[in-house]
Amino acid sequence: xxxxxxxxxxxxxxxxxxxxxxxxxxxxxxxxxxxxxxxxxxxxxxxxxxxxxxxxxxxxxxxxxxxxxxxxxxxxxxxxxxxxxxxxxxxxxxxxxxxxxxxxxxxxxxxxxxxxxxxxxxxxxxxxxxxxxxxxxxxxxxxxxxxxxxxxxxxxxxxxxxxxxxxxxxxxxxxxxxxxxxxxxxxxxxxxxxxxxxxxxxxxxxxxxxxxxxxxxxxxxxxxxxxxxxxxxxxxxxxxxxxxxxxxxxxxxxxxxxxxxxxxxxxxxxxxxxxxxxxxxxxxxxxxxxxxxxxxxxxxxxxxxxxxxxxxxxxxxxxxxxxxxxx
Numbered sequence: 001x002x003x004x005x006x007x008x009x010x011x012x013x014x015x016x017x018x019x020x021x022x023x024x025x026x027x028x029x030x031x032x033x034x035x036x037x038x039x040x041x042x043x044x045x046x047x048x049x050x051x052x053x054x055x056x057x058x059x060x061x062x063x064x065x066x067x068x069x070x071x072x073x074x075x076x077x078x079x080x081x082x083x084x085x086x087x088x089x090x091x092x093x094x095x096x097x098x099x100x101x102x103x104x105x106x107x108x109x110x111x112x113x114x115x116x117x118x119x120x121x122x123x124x125x126x127x128x129x130x131x132x133x134x135x136x137x138x139x140x141x142x143x144x145x146x147x148x149x150x151x152x153x154x155x156x157x158x159x160x161x162x163x164x165x166x167x168x169x170x171x172x173x174x175x176x177x178x179x180x181x182x183x184x185x186x187x188x189x190x191x192x193x194x195x196x197x198x199x200x201x202x203x204x205x206x207x208x209x210x211x212x213x214x215x216x217x218x219x220x221x222x223x224x225x226x227x228x229x230x231x232x233x234x235x236x237x238x239x240x241x242x243x244x245x246x247x248x249x250x251x252x253x254x255x256x257x258x259x260x261x262x263x264x265x266x267x268x269x270x271x272x273x274x275x276x277x278x279x280x281x282x283x284x285x286x287x288x289x290x291x292x293x294x295x296x297x298x299x300x301x302x303x304x305x306x307x308x309x310x311x312x313x314x315x316x317x318x319x320x321x322x323x324x325x326x327x
Contacts, residue, residue, distance in 0.1 A: 005028055005030070005038060006038055006041060006042060006045075008027075008028060009024060009028060009035070009038050009039070010042060010047060010061075012024060012027055012028075013049065013059060013060060014061060014065075018052065018057075018058040018059065018060040019058050019059055020057070020058040020059070021035045021036060021039075021058070021059070023058070024059065039051075039059055047061070047065075048061060048062035048065050049061060049062075050062055137197055138181050138196050138197055140196065140199045140201075140202040141181055141196055143202050143203075143204050144171060144174065144183055144196060144202055145174060146204055147171045147204045148171045148172070148173060148174055148183075150204075150208075151170075151171075151209055151210070151211060152171075152204050152206070152207065152208060152209075153168055153170055153205045153207040153208075153209055154168065154169045154170075154185070154202055154203065154204060154205070155167075155168055155205060156168070156169055156199055156201065156202050156203075157199070157201040157202075158194060158198055158199055158200065159198045159199075159200055160198070167187055168187070168205075169183070169185035169186065169187050169194070170185055170186035170187070170209045171183055171184075171185045172184045172186060172191065172211060172212075172215060172217065173220075174196075175193075175217070175221050180195065180197070181195075181196040181197070182195055182196060183195075183196050183199075184217060184220060184221070186209075186212070191212075191215075191220060193224060234280065234281060235278070235279050235280070235281070235282075235285065235301065235304065236276050236277065236278055236279070236301075237278075237279045237285060237289065237298060237300070237301075237304055238274065238275075238276055238298070238299040238300040238301075239274070239275050239276075239277055239289075239296050239298055239299065240272055240273070240274055240296065240297040240299055241272060241273060241275055241292065241295060241296045242270075242271065242272050242295040242296065243267075243271040244295050245292050245295035245296045246261060246273065248291075248292060248295065249261055249275070249277070252288065253277060253288070256277060256278045260275040260277040260278075261273075261275065263275070263276065274299075279304075282304055282307050285307075286304070286307050286308055286311050289304075289308055290308065290311060290312075
């Protein structure tokens with residue numbers, strides 16, 4: 001562990017120039033006293049670390065010195081695919097590994113390219129989770145990830161909508177979608193998807209398994225998402241929407257709302273248009289469509305129009321002028 005930390009300290013100084021002990025301690029997640037000891041150890045090993053005194057001082061490498069100890073370990077190379085997502089990398093237990101891998105890559109780059117990567121890091125940031133929603137608790141993510149890497153069978157206790165089940169899973173991959181972690185696994189020779197936050201207990205066994213030949217995680221996920229969307233969007237609502245609702249459709253209904261606008265008819269004199277919007281079953285669709293308020297009118301199917309009218313009637317009675325608050 002200390003050798004890894006010394007290398008990380010050396011690469012920090014090489015990539016970023018002068019840094020104070022406090023800055024190094026924050027980057028390495030150690031105490032300032034530990035930084036003092038590590039700097040002394042680097043000096044004893046022949047690394048020319050210079051100490052600049054004063055308020056603008058700090059540690060730096062002697063001008064012209066560069067190390068070539070930048071070979072990536074297997075874990076660091078594997079962590080590089082998460083370079084744009086430090087939060088998920090930390091969730092997977094790869095935060096420190098990813099940071100070291102990035103430092104090694106920067107150290108191996110020519111000076112002008114290294115400076116360009118630093119500018120990109122300063123100017124672009126990826127925040128994967130959606131707004132206004134807490135991230136799922138993923139207490140079992142790290143052991144699940146280990147089982148995926150090592151191809152180990154998992155014994156699990158899982159909470160479904162219809163109750164709890166105990167199953168042995170052969171984990172094939174992990175997917176992060178909109179801030180939510182999913183496990184793709186083989187069970188009873190079928191590939192299925194599990195929301196990681198719903199695992200109540202997980203045990204990584206010593207039993208190894210062989211991955212199915214030709215299994216493509218990205219292709220499976222794309223097809224699974226398509227099937228899920230088709231299963232959810234069982235009906236099509238015919239709507240008349242206002243100019244304001246045209247802006248709300250993509251916000252409330254995502255890709256389905258955007259596609260509905262692309263296929264819409266021409267606006268009438270007041271700017272209203274006719275759209276066909278894929279929706280879930282009536283119980284869910286009524287609530288979703290009521291979010292548009294008076295900016296939309298449901299024209300069909302007739303059963304959906306009646307269901308929306310009934311819901312509006314209940315709301316009108318509940319909030320009518322003769323109704324006392326809390327009655």
